[in-house]
Amino acid sequence: MPAALPSFVQLIEVGPREGFQFEGMGDPDRIATHRKVELATALAQTGLRTIQVVSFVSPKAVPQMADAEAVCAALPHVEGVEFTGIYLNDAGLARALAVSGIAIKAELLLSASEAFALRNQRRTFADELAMQRTMADAYRDAGMTIDTANIMAAFGSNMEGDIPVATVLEKIGALIDIAGEAGGAVTHVNLADTMGWANPALVQRVVDAVRSAWPNLRIGLHLHDTRGLAIANVHAALQLGVDRFDTGLGGLGGCPFAGNRGAAGNVATEEVVFLCRELGIETGVDLDALVACAQLAADIVGHPLPGKLLTASLHRPN
C-alpha cells in the first residue's frame, strides 16, 4: 500500500476564497477586508505557495466577494508565494486582469452535473461549453496559455445522484479540445467533489479512468467534507500517487450553491499536512504555523471551524 505514495504533495489553499464566500452568505460586511488580508498574509508565511483569496464574481450573486479588488490591492508581496482568485466568466477574468497582487491562472471549468451547472451558474452544458470557448479566447487575447481543466461535481450530485465516469471524461476531453484550439495544452486536471459524494473506491475508479484516457495528465483533487469522508478520500488518492490537492484551512469552505445548508467545508489543510507528515510525505508546510492560521480563521469567522486538529495539541514528546 505505501509503495505508491508520492514523496511530495502540493497543496493549493482555497480556504480564504471559498470559506469567506460561504461564511458571508447573507451578510456581506461580516468579514472586513483587512481581516481577509490579515489571514492571507499569515498564510503566506506557512510554506503554502498558492493561496486562493478572492472570487471575481457578480457582487449581486456573491456580495461578500465585492471587495475582491480591495483585498488584492492590500496583499503583501511574498517571495515564492502566489495569491490567486477565480473567475467564472470573461467579465470576471477582465476584473482579475485589471488588478495587481494576484497571479492569473489560465484555467477552464466545466461541471459534470448539468443540474448543478444550472443551479450554480444558470448554464446548460451547451452554455457552459460556449462560456469556456469565450474564456479560452480571453486568455489567448491576454497572451496566456491554458494549462488546467477543472471538473466540478465529478463524484456525484445532490440533484442527479451518481455521475457517470464517462461524463467526467467527456468534460475533460471537451476542455482539452477548447484549450488546444486556443493554443494551450491541458497538463493538469482538477476533479472536484463539489457535493461531497466521493468515497475511496470511487476516487480510485475516477482517477484510474482519467489516467487510462490521458496517462500524462497530472491529477489534482478538490474534496469537500460534506459527509465526513474527505480525509479518507485524500488517503485513497495518496495511495494512488495523487500529489496535488485543494484544501481549506480549518475546513473552511464548501459550496453555498449545493442545495445543502449544513454542508461542511473543504478537507482541512492542516489535517492533510498532518496526514502527510505522519506518512513521511513532504508538503513544505510548517504545521504549527498553519494551525495558528486556522485558529486565526476561526477568530475571523467568529465560530468554531469544522477541523479537529486546530483545537488539539500537536505536542508529542518523542
Add this chain to the structure above:
Amino acid sequence: MPAALPSFVQLIEVGPREGFQFEGMGDPDRIATHRKVELATALAQTGLRTIQVVSFVSPKAVPQMADAEAVCAALPHVEGVEFTGIYLNDAGLARALAVSGIAIKAELLLSASEAFALRNQRRTFADELAMQRTMADAYRDAGMTIDTANIMAAFGSNMEGDIPVATVLEKIGALIDIAGEAGGAVTHVNLADTMGWANPALVQRVVDAVRSAWPNLRIGLHLHDTRGLAIANVHAALQLGVDRFDTGLGGLGGCPFAGNRGAAGNVATEEVVFLCRELGIETGVDLDALVACAQLAADIVGHPLPGKLLTASLHRPN
C-alpha cells in the same frame, strides 16, 4: 485495494457511554437519565446490536455516570440488541453484575502508555496488571469466561509520544496469560487510539504485528478523531480486512482524561456506516434511522456534534 475489504462489519456503539461521560464533565445533572434512556431506546431500533450506555465507575471521579443503575433499570428489552457498560475495577463489575438490563462482557483492559494509566486510573503498569488479575478472578467467580482484551493508547500517547508496537504486543500477551489462568481464552483484541495519534500506515503496522503474533485473534479498533484522521484510519483498517469497530454516533465521545480539552470524539458511527455502504460493505444498520439518532443526540447535548453527515442530506436521486 478492495480485494481485502470485509463483506460485513460489526459496529459497537459507544457514543452514549463515552459521549455523555465526556459531555457531562463539570455538570453531572446536565443530561437527564430519561434522555439517556431515550437515546438508547432509539439506537436499539437502528440495527446496531451492541450499544454501550453506561460506565460503572466512581461517581466521585465521573459524577455524570452516577445514574448508571437508573439508566440500566429503564432500558427496554429489544430482541437481538444488547446494552453494555464498562467497569474498570472489581467494584464496578460488582455494580454491573447487580443490575439487570445490560449484558456483562468478560473483558480485560490495559493501557500501552503508563503515563496515561497513571493519569486516567492512577495505576502503574504493575498496578494495572494486578487489577486485571483481580478482574479475572471476579469474572471466574461470576461464572464468566474472558474472551476480549482491550489495549488503550495503542497508537501513541500525549504524555509519552510514540508507543512501541512491542509494548502493545506485550500488553496483549499479558492479558492472554491472565485470561488463560482464569480459564478464559482471548479471541478478540480491541486496539484503542485513545489520544488520536493513529494514521493509516501506523494502523497497518500495528494490525500486521498483532496478526503476526496471534494469527487467529480477531482485531477491533476504537479510533478517536482528535486530529481528524479517524475515518482514514477506518478505511485503512477495512483495506486490511478489519471488521469490527467501536464508533460513536455524531462523533460523540473522546477521552476526558487525555489532557486535551479540545479533543474531538469517536469516529462518527453514521460516517462509518456511510463509508461501508458506499464501499458495498454490510453493517446491518439503517443509515437514515441512525442519522436521526445522531440528530437526537445533538439535541440532548444541546450543541452541534462534530460529525458532518448528520447535518448533510443523504438523498441521492439514483
